[in-house]
Amino acid sequence: xxxxxxxxxxxxxxxxxxxxxxxxxxxxxxxxxxxxxxxxxxxxxxxxxxxxxxxxxxxxxxxxxxxxxxxxxxxxxxxxxxxxxxxxxxxxxxxxxxxxxxxxxxxxxxxxxxxxxxxxxxxxxxxxxxxxxxxxxxxxxxxxxxxxxxxxxxxxxxxxxxxxxxxxxxxxxxxxxxxxxxxxxxxxxxxxx
Numbered sequence: 001x002x003x004x005x006x007x008x009x010x011x012x013x014x015x016x017x018x019x020x021x022x023x024x025x026x027x028x029x030x031x032x033x034x035x036x037x038x039x040x041x042x043x044x045x046x047x048x049x050x051x052x053x054x055x056x057x058x059x060x061x062x063x064x065x066x067x068x069x070x071x072x073x074x075x076x077x078x079x080x081x082x083x084x085x086x087x088x089x090x091x092x093x094x095x096x097x098x099x100x101x102x103x104x105x106x107x108x109x110x111x112x113x114x115x116x117x118x119x120x121x122x123x124x125x126x127x128x129x130x131x132x133x134x135x136x137x138x139x140x141x142x143x144x145x146x147x148x149x150x151x152x153x154x155x156x157x158x159x160x161x162x163x164x165x166x167x168x169x170x171x172x173x174x175x176x177x178x179x180x181x182x183x184x185x186x187x188x189x190x191x192x193x
Contacts, residue, residue, distance in 0.1 A: 021060065021192050021193065022057055022058065022059050022060075022192070022193050023057065023058035023066075023190050023191065023192045023193070024055075024056070024057045024058075024190065024191060024193065025055070025056055025057075025058075025154070025157060025188055025189055025190025025191065026053065026054065026055045026056070026188050026189065026190075027053070027054050027056070027157060027159070027186040027187055027188025027189075028051075028052075028053055028186065028187055028188060029050070029051060029052050029053065029054060029072065029074065029184050029185070029186045030049070030050075030051050030184065030185055030186075031049060031050040031051070031074075031163070031182035031183060031184035031185070032048070032049055032182065032183050032184075033045065033048025033049055033050065033076075033077075033078065033180070033181065033182055034162075034181065034182065034183045035162075035164070035165075035181035035182075035183075036048050036078060036165070036178060036179065036180055036181045036182070037168075037178060037179040037181070038078065038080055038177075038178045039168070039175075039176040039177055039178060039179075040177075044080060044081040044082075045078075045079070045080060045081075046079045046080055046081040047077070047079035047086060048077060048078045048079050048086070049077055049182075050074050050075060050076040050077065050182055050184070051074065051075055052072055052073050052074030052075060052091075053072065053073055054070050054071065054072030054073075054093070054186065054188075055070070055071050055072070056068055056069065056070040056071075056190075057069055058099060058190070064100055064101045064102070065098070065099070065100055065101075066098075066099040066101065067096065067097070067098060067099070068095075068096075068097040068098075068099045068113060068115075069094075069095070069096055069097075070093070070094070070095040070096075070097065070117075071092075071093070071094055072092070072093040072094075072095070073090070073091070073092055073093070074090075074091050074093060075088060075089075075090055075091075076088070076089050076090075076091055076180060076182075078178050078180070083127075084128075085127050085128035086127070087125050087126065087127040087177070087178075088125070088126045088127075089121050089123075089125045089126075089134065089169070090121070090122040090123055091119045091120065091121055091122070091138065092119065092120045092122055093117055093118070093119050093120075093140075094117065094118045094119075094120075095115060095116065095117035095118075095142055096115050096116060096117075097113040097114065097115035097142060098113060098114055098115050099111050099112075099113040099146070100112055100113070106150075107149060107150035107155075108147070108148070108149055108150070109147070109148045109155075110145060110146075110147055111145065111146045111147075111148065112144070112145045113142070113143075113144055113145070113146060113161075114141070114142065114143045114144075115141075115142055116139065116140070116141060116142070117139070117140040117141070117142045117163065118137070118138070118139055118140075119137070119138030119139070119140065120136050120137060120138075121134050121135075121136045121137075121138065121169070122136075125169070125171075125177070132171055132172070133171065133172040134169055134170060134171055134172065134177065135169070135170040135171070135172070135174070137167070138165065138167055138169065138180065139165075139166045139167045140163045140164055140165050140166060140180075140181075141163075141164045141166060142161055142162070142163055142164070143161065143162050143164070144159055144160055144161025144162060144184075145159065145160060145161075146158070146159035147159070148190065151189075153191055154189055154190050154191035154192065155189070155190050155191075155192075156187075156188075156189055157186075157187070157188050157189065157190050158185075158186065158187050158188075159185070159186045160183070160184070160185055160186075161183075161184050161186070162181070162182070162183055162184075163180070163181060163182045163184060164181055165179045165180040165181045166179075167179075168180075
């Protein structure tokens with residue numbers, strides 16, 4: 001009986017996802033390194049920011065609730081006072097957000113969201129001409145809100161989010177370099193299929 005109930009639940013979920021109106025889109029991001037923590041003595045954060053692009057899909061799972069997988073590429077700059085060059089890393093981000101849609105008016109939706117984000121550092125950390133290998137995996141918790149305004153066949157979207165870094169960026173020897181955090185603003189467009 002339990003197997004039959006499980007098969008029915010899986011079949012119902014599959015039909016719901018197959019018939020759901022999935023939304024896909026992309027956005028450009030610009031972030032300020034607010035909350036980034038630099039390891040190592042008396043180093044003070046200065047001129048830290050990031051930018052990149054993200055593609056996303058919004059898959060409804062219940063009324064007003066969606067799962068939003070995201071794939072992004074970001075260039076992160078971590079600067080410290082007294083140093084002329086910031087440390088730059090390239091990060092491929094994969095997020096799985098839970099989104100709750102609130103229809104404010106006809107054509108305007110506000111959607112708070114939260115979820116985990118996994119980062120993979122591509123290449124080495126570069127500070128001027130100096131390069132060092134780093135451990136490639138990062139983990140963040142993402143909290144934010146998206147606003148969508150219907151425009152044409154899709155919607156113009158803007159979001160503000162805080163990427164709260166949980167795991168620090170470490171060099172190849174395991175020494176902590178920085179814990180990356182960012183207040184990020186994004187603007188893009190999405191289309192419902």
